Amino acid sequence: MRYKALGRGEIGIKISEIGFGTWGIGGLSRGGATSYGKTDDNESKRALQCAYDSGINFYDTSNIYGDGHSEELLGEVFKNRRDRIVIATKVGFVEHLKPQDFSINSMTESLDGSLRRLRTDYVDICQLHSPSLDQISLGVISEFVNKLKSQGKIRMFGISVKSPKDCRSAVLNFGAEILQVNFNMIDQRALDFDIFEFVNKLNIGLVLRTPLCFGFLSGKCLNAEFGSDDHRSRWPKEQLDKWREAPNFFIEIAKKMRLTLSQLAFRFCLDQVGTTTVIPGMITVEEVMENASVSNTHPLGPIILSEIRNIYLNHSFFIAKPK
Template sequence: MSDNTIPTRPLGGTRLELSEVGLGCWQLGGDFGPIDETTATAIVKQAVADGITFFDTADVYGDGQSERYLGETLSTLAPNAVIATKYGRGEGTYPDGYSLNDLRDSVKRAQDRLQRDTLDLLQLHCIPHEVLQQSHIFDWLREVQQEGHIKYFGASVETQEEAHTCMQHDDLASLQIIFNLMRQRPVTDLFDEAVAKQVGIIVRLPLASGMLTGKFSKQTQFDKRDHRNFNKDGDAFSVGETFSGIEFEKGLELVNKLTTFKPESLSMTEFAMRWILDHEAVTAIIPGASSPKQVTQNASTASLAPLPDALHDRLYAFYLKEIEPAIRCQV
């Protein structure tokens, strides 16, 4: 963006202000294909230059590599940037190794890698619903919070049901959810409650694993380490995380139809991300980026004008009729 600023929004009822467009940092762990430190650092530096002040990572992204890259770069370049990380998917933890000591140890390791005395936001990382329902883990989060290791806690979830379970806790700061043109159900099933309870919404996979860029074809090939290659059918983790739970070729067909709704002045990427930012409940979107140029393109979305209400209505009707029946997981 030309003025190097991006509008911010408050994260629910917290004191944190997030740039509307953040940077998702899964790719900095090398989980989409090899990435060297020079490229990773350039991506983070460009995000700061473009006015991005919110970065989302996790302890398991590259076994801590993503957190290390962020800590090394942001500690001097943007020490006041908000960093959110996650706990709950590490080896020995998922699916049934959760405990206060395990949580605390994970947080301390993240503090070291991120070079932060206190973590801004710790999110439960798509942990089993039964663990959320038992509630013990929320008591452990409160204890770690009282010890000064984290400022706020939230949860990254797969389904609306899991989101509602988490929102039973009044001190929940945020929910990270899949929300995009291919997963629109939160508009009617989640957002009103989130706003009422002052829970901030962080949107991951705003482009449905890149599907909504409109740049894929039946010939598109992904790196063998990329989840879009090995998890197309949910073989490694929830099928809903990859292409928003829609079979690849069906997704191509649906995106082709979605392009007919797009204003001529916008690219498909701009259209898809601006649609998300038009929702009051959303605090920030966290698209990933494989290059500094892509960071800048993503950041520019915040400066676009909102889409017309009538277009939103047409898109939701199209979702209910043609997209939702194709989703292969619980939404």
């Protein structure tokens, strides 16, 4: 496993270039289709242990993943190894599909709840969870961050942006040290907005989420049906069909590079200059082992990167937003 310095490096945090996104292991939550469905806690804990054994030390979570259950799992598995892992959590949502609250009291209460579930007295990164930047106050955010840093409850401040177009403002207007953004082979908006060049120049930590586009780029969702508790059921059938077909554009490239589709997708993310870590969701030991192995693969090279870029530029993979 390869490791990279996170952000400007003043604190000295180094994280694995493959991280662990914990939305999936959180399991069911209030609010309907807001998860990946029911999960097995024992399997989730085995996956977390396998990730740790594979060198993964970065775990991204939130108070609303399984209504806090993903944080509880992290707290249980790593209660005696807290100093060996890096945890990022989020504030802003009180509950899935309900109005966000970025007031100091709400964010502080949310973080304190996360700390209890995580069985720790600090998190390495506290992130605002998909805020509308025109609806949050710089004064409030600055006061919250400075207070929590002075209390030792957080080490770094980040924003998990709603859209890649928010990245510049998140850094320049709100002082984000870490950015989390959507990016994958069929959603390259971060390249469209020159975000990689931007973060690399300013030495901002960059966390890439949805590297498999909700699992579709793994090629394993071709015939999948999503239950009423799975957030993917909220997308129109036409959109799901587009995503199911998307892997066909990359199969030959994966074969040529002797990679699985998932490994190709992760490699594409890692090879963007400025990427700090990629955080796929993982539920099983098998998924962890396949994903962690990407760190040992060779870069794709400019020709393959250009080929994947051109596929994106010449095809439309999105037709609508979630209902």
